[in-house]
Amino acid sequence: MITIDEKGIRAKASMIICLMFFEGFFILSNADFDYQTALTKSIIFLEAQRSGKLPANHRPSWRGDSAMEDGKLANVDLVGGYYDAGDNVKYGYPLAFTITTLSWAAIAYRSEIQAAGEYKKLRDSILWGTDYLLKASDQSNVLYVQVGDPVKDHECWMRPENMKTPRTVLKIDAQTPGTEIVAETSAAMASASIVFQHIDPSYALRLIDRAEKLFKFANIHKGSYDGECPFYCSNSGYNDELLWAATWLYKATGSSSYMDYIQDEAVSASVSEFSWDLKYAGAQIILSDYYFKGNKELVHFKEQADSFVCSVIPESPYHQIYITPGGLIHMRDGANSQYVTSAAFLFSAYSDILAKHKQNVACGDKQISPPQLMAFAKKQIDYLLGNNPRGMSYMVGFGSKWPKQAHHRGSSVPKLDLQAEVNCPMSFVYWYNTNSDNPNELTGAIVGGPDKHDFFEDKRSNSAMTEPTTYINSLAIGVLAKLAKLHATS
Numbered sequence: 418m419i420t421i422d423e424k425g426i427r428a429k430a431s432m433i434i435c436l437m438f439f440e441g442f443f444i445l446s447n448a449d450f451d452y453q454t455a456l457t458k459s460i461i462f463l464e465a466q467r468s469g470k471l472p473a474n475h476r477p478s479w480r481g482d483s484a485m486e487d488g489k490l491a492n493v494d495l496v497g498g499y500y501d502a503g504d505n506v507k508y509g510y511p512l513a514f515t516i517t518t519l520s521w522a523a524i525a526y527r528s529e530i531q532a533a534g535e536y537k538k539l540r541d542s543i544l545w546g547t548d549y550l551l552k553a554s555d556q557s558n559v560l561y562v563q564v565g566d567p568v569k570d571h572e573c574w575m576r577p578e579n580m581k582t583p584r585t586v587l588k589i590d591a592q593t594p595g596t597e598i599v600a601e602t603s604a605a606m607a608s609a610s611i612v613f614q615h616i617d618p619s620y621a622l623r624l625i626d627r628a629e630k631l632f633k634f635a636n637i638h639k640g641s642y643d644g645e646c647p648f649y650c651s652n653s654g655y656n657d658e659l660l661w662a663a664t665w666l667y668k669a670t671g672s673s674s675y676m677d678y679i680q681d682e683a684v685s686a687s688v689s690e691f692s693w694d695l696k697y698a699g700a701q702i703i704l705s706d707y708y709f710k711g712n713k714e715l716v717h718f719k720e721q722a723d724s725f726v727c728s729v730i731p732e733s734p735y736h737q738i739y740i741t742p743g744g745l746i747h748m749r750d751g752a753n754s755q756y757v758t759s760a761a762f763l764f765s766a767y768s769d770i771l772a773k774h775k776q777n778v779a780c781g782d783k784q785i786s787p788p789q790l791m792a793f794a795k796k797q798i799d800y801l802l803g804n805n806p807r808g809m810s811y812m813v814g815f816g817s818k819w820p821k822q823a824h825h826r827g828s829s830v831p832k833l834d835l836q837a838e839v840n841c842p843m844s845f846v847y848w849y850n851t852n853s854d855n856p857n858e859l860t861g862a863i864v865g866g867p868d869k870h871d872f873f874e875d876k877r878s879n880s881a882m883t884e885p886t887t888y889i890n891s892l893a894i895g896v897l898a899k900l901a902k903l904h905a906t907s
Contacts, residue, residue: 450802452901453533455815458861459890459897460535462813463519463542465827465859466887468507468577469497469549479832479857483577484584487564488552491586495564498549502752502886503825505577506565509553510598510642510649513605514693515887516546517665518762520608521699522895525766529898532905539894540612547609547624550602554627558634562598563587567648573841574849576830581839595642596635597651600658601696603631607665625669632662653695656684661696664703679704680714687721689728689737690748691759693888698725702767709774722767723778726785729760730793733780743806743871744796751881754811754866757797758892764794765896791899798896801863806871813885814860821854822877824884828859829877849877863889 464476468484487507488495501511523530523539530536553561566583573582589595606628614621636659642651660683667675691698701722708715727733731740738760739747748756768790771777778785796804803810803818810816813823823829830848855877862885867873874882 448799448804449904450799450804450816450900452798452897452904455802455812455861456530456533456535456894456897456901457538458812458815459863459894460538460542460861462859462861462863462885462890463499463515463887465862466499466501467497467545468500477857477860480827481578481832481835483580484564487584488561488586490584491561491588493555493561493586494552495549495561495586497545497552498564499546499887500577501888503823503828503880503884504567504570505575505580505582505826506567506570506648507563508649509550509560509562510601510651511693511886511888512546513550513598513601515891516543516550516605517601517608517661518888518891519543519546519894520605520612521766522762522891522898523612524608525769526895526898529902530894533898533901535898540616543609543612547606550605551623551627554602554631557630558638559588559590560595560599560602560631560634561586561588562595562642573839574826574830574844575839575841576827576833578827578835579830579833579837579839582841589642591634591638594638594640596639596655597642597658599631599635600655600662603628603635603662604658604665604696606631607662607669610669628662628666628669632659632666635659635662649693651694657686657696657700659683660685661700664700668703676712685718685721687724687728689725690756691725691763692755698722698763701725702763702770705767706770706774709770709776723780725763726767726778726790727780729764730780730785730790732783732785732789734783735780739869741867741869741871743800743867745800745805745867745871746797747869750868752865752884752886752889753868753881754801754863755886755889755892757801757866758863758889758896761794761797761896762892764790765899768794794896795900798893798900801866801893805867807867807873809873811864811866811873813862813864814858820864820873820875820883822852822875822883823855823859823862823864824877824880825855825859825862828855828857828862831856851877859885861890863893865889 461476501508566585569582606624610621610624663675663678688697701718704718705722708719727735728737768787772787801811803816809818865882
């Protein structure tokens with residue numbers, strides 16, 4: 418190991434930078450980044466994913482209005498919402514999860530986000546999603562869950578402003594239930610209501626009313642949801658979403674009926690993952706706070722929250738999750754960064770709860786302290802921002818070296834005349850199968866990231882590595898805000 422001081426250069430007191438050689442690369446150990454800029458750019462990416470009529474001050478400038486007739490085929494208004502990733506389909510399942518996790522960040526890290534000057538922008542991002550979800554759930558026991566034909570969409574590489582592919586509509590109802598997505602939408606409404614309760618109380622009440630109706634719909638008309646397969650298949654079933662929604666409804670309303678459901682009816686399990694498909698760990702961490710506040714009947718949720726930590730953090734004897742040689746969580750090759758930001762966010766949130774109640778996590782004979790949880794969360798975020806064996810940022814537009822070929826239609830297709838003829842087969846020749854940088858910078862997008870060996874290929878065609886998603890970013894925002902505040906005061 419070679420330290421900077423050995424070279425005769427003094428680092429700032431707040432930074433201890435070490436260079437560790439690793440397969441021809443080096444890692445910056447304990448490095449700090451401009452987390453506030455990363456936070457700002459993360460929110461800009463969410464704005465780039467907006468569908469519908471964009472506001473006058475929207476960012477980035479290369480985006481325009483799109484999908485202005487969504488819902489017309491079903492005689493409903495489904496204009497708005499978000500595209501989840503690099504395509505032009507609006508999937509309700511990840512959209513709702515994005516809003517739930519954005520709301521959690523806004524609740525848990527309100528002061529930190531306000532200090533960074535980004536709270537209004539974050540709240541607007543949540544509002545953009547909830548306005549759409551209110552429209553999608555306007556009919557009793559009906560939820561519109563998808564707009565766009567994913568098969569046809571994947572046959573055309575075109576920016577959303579110029580797309581000509583079918584905008585087919587998918588819905589679920591009492592006859593064709595989808596408990597997972599209804600409960601997740603309920604969680605999104607309930608969590609967002611907390612964000613708006615002091616700013617717009619009437620809007621918050623609308624959200625709570627809809628959240629409660631959706632939870633009732635999800636719980637009465639049970640059935641596993643597979644309408645968005647093979648893109649968003651629920652592999653974990655719906656029990657986690659029911660627990661997740663009930664947890665947010667209790668947090669939003671304080672109603673004993675939801676706590677009764679959590680304690681008497683809900684199913685829970687020990688897991689090592691938190692994602693759009695698996696919500697147990699998130700609910701367990703929130704419920705642990707109520708356990709520490711005195712509700713000792715929630716002890717098994719606290720134990721399961723501890724189990725999540727023990728299965729992920731490398732210091733634990735019960736560690737299960739693979740960590741790359743460079744120090745990154747690696748669970749799957751597709752959009753692996755989502756597991757990185759989700760673990761970082763849960764570790765950060767749980768470290769705050771544990772610190773508030775002066776508690777540690779016991780992993781066998783190892784005591785894991787709140788600072789250790791936060792250190793691991795920081796390490797994961799720092800890896801994505803450039804503290805990794807390749808010395809590159811996996812956030813577009815952040816740092817000096819970042820992905821230039823994000824797997825994203827809007828970013829890779831130049832602005833075209835709105836009346837331009839769309840030739841789907843040739844669109845791949847012009848804008849997909851090329852080795853040129855994207856003409857439009859997808860600022861703030863955190864891409865899928867490297868493989869289990871820390872290898873990364875910046876190729877548009879390698880969607881597993883270069884495609885971003887809204888929920889990768891939504892789970893990073895809270896941690897970035899906390900790190901920005903810590904860095905500013907260190």
